[in-house]
Amino acid sequence: MPRARPEDLILNLESSYSQLRERNQDRDEHWLLANTWLARYGSSDQAKEQGAAWANFVAYKDTLQFSILDTPRSIRALALFLFYKEWGERAAARYADEYAQLYEKIYTSMNNGTFIHEYRKKNPQTWNDNAVDDGSSYNLYWLLRGMEFRGEHPEEAEKVLGQMNLGDE
Numbered sequence: 001m002p003r004a005r006p007e008d009l010i011l012n013l014e015s016s017y018s019q020l021r022e023r024n025q026d027r028d029e030h031w032l033l034a035n036t037w038l039a040r041y042g043s044s045d046q047a048k049e050q051g052a053a054w055a056n057f058v059a060y061k062d063t064l065q066f067s068i069l070d071t072p073r074s075i076r077a078l079a080l081f082l083f084y085k086e087w088g089e090r091a092a093a094r095y096a097d098e099y100a101q102l103y104e105k106i107y108t109s110m111n112n113g114t115f116i117h118e119y120r121k122k123n124p125q126t127w128n129d130n131a132v133d134d135g136s137s138y139n140l141y142w143l144l145r146g147m148e149f150r151g152e153h154p155e156e157a158e159k160v161l162g163q164m165n166l167g168d169e
Helices: 006-023 029-041 045-050 050-066 072-110 113-121 124-129 139-153 152-162
Strands: none
Touching: 006 029, 006 072, 029 050, 029 072, 029 113, 029 124, 045 050, 050 072, 050 139, 072 113, 072 152, 113 124, 113 139, 139 152
16 A cells, blocks of 8 residues: 555545544444544555454554544544554654643553543443454454453453563563
8 A cells, every 4th residue: 555645644544534423423432443444454455365354353453542532632643643653753753742642541541440441431332342252363352351351450460461471572
């Protein structure tokens, strides 16, 4: 996929989100953000190679953190994040302060254990849609339940994560 000019990438993502929001007023923030991601990357070579289930999972995983923010902060934060991923640190430096301000609520909620509570309140439909383990390889259920466990039992979660070999060594 050819890279858009920096300004165009952000504007295209925000425009795609706005169109989705207009046509899907009954959907929650996480669905809107994930489908904005899919509109941009869902037909990439990697997505085609890995399959629709994989692309859908990655879309939800990459947009999860931003889904607790209100519109338009949610899409702006996602657009800046994706800009950074596509263009790198040097190009994204001009947006660093704005991104940090947008990310502050996410950072705080993750550190004080309230993220999953805020997520459930803001995204009840996506939460309910993933309330059951469907046994698929790319399952949002376990990602959400892991975040729930981490919010409810932070000390235990850190202990378990500390014992896991995550390939960092």
